[in-house]
Amino acid sequence: MATTRSRPATKKPQGVLQVDWPFFGELCRVLALKVFRDYDPDVVIGIARAGVIPGAVVASILQRDFASIAITREGSVIAGPTRLVTGKRVLLVDETCESGNTMKLALAAVREQKPAAVRTAVSFKTGPYKPDFYALENENFIILPWDLEVIVNGEIVVRPDYRAKLKET
Numbered sequence: 001m002a003t004t005r006s007r008p009a010t011k012k013p014q015g016v017l018q019v020d021w022p023f024f025g026e027l028c029r030v031l032a033l034k035v036f037r038d039y040d041p042d043v044v045i046g047i048a049r050a051g052v053i054p055g056a057v058v059a060s061i062l063q064r065d066f067a068s069i070a071i072t073r074e075g076s077v078i079a080g081p082t083r084l085v086t087g088k089r090v091l092l093v094d095e096t097c098e099s100g101n102t103m104k105l106a107l108a109a110v111r112e113q114k115p116a117a118v119r120t121a122v123s124f125k126t127g128p129y130k131p132d133f134y135a136l137e138n139e140n141f142i143i144l145p146w147d148l149e150v151i152v153n154g155e156i157v158v159r160p161d162y163r164a165k166l167k168e169t
Contacts, residue, residue, distance in 0.1 A: 092121070
């Protein structure tokens, strides 16, 4: 008799996946193709901050309108979707999705505007929450190209938390 192992709610990353711009572009093309084959959105909404970047690229590939929604790290919507979504088929995009908490908040905000339909997409599925579309399932700590360098004390440096993760590998 076979048994199945349940996956813990929060699993520690196995390693580090450093994504460069060309790889990111390929992921967006893969995601756009998956979406196009099964769902033809009228508008794409990126979840700020990091979901805006893949959302805008996917919208551009699909030749669809683009908007964004902002959700704080504490879990509240600070800038919701516009009425642009009312009666439209919406694709809600984020960069990663682990627990689904941010996606669920964004979905609720979008649904308040009464779209015809709404589906979810992410570049990386990293945990138990299953969006409608994703480009890659991965359990590594992900370093994104637009997030790698930040300004600290007036200088552009590798993000300190990323530097530490890169040293671990």
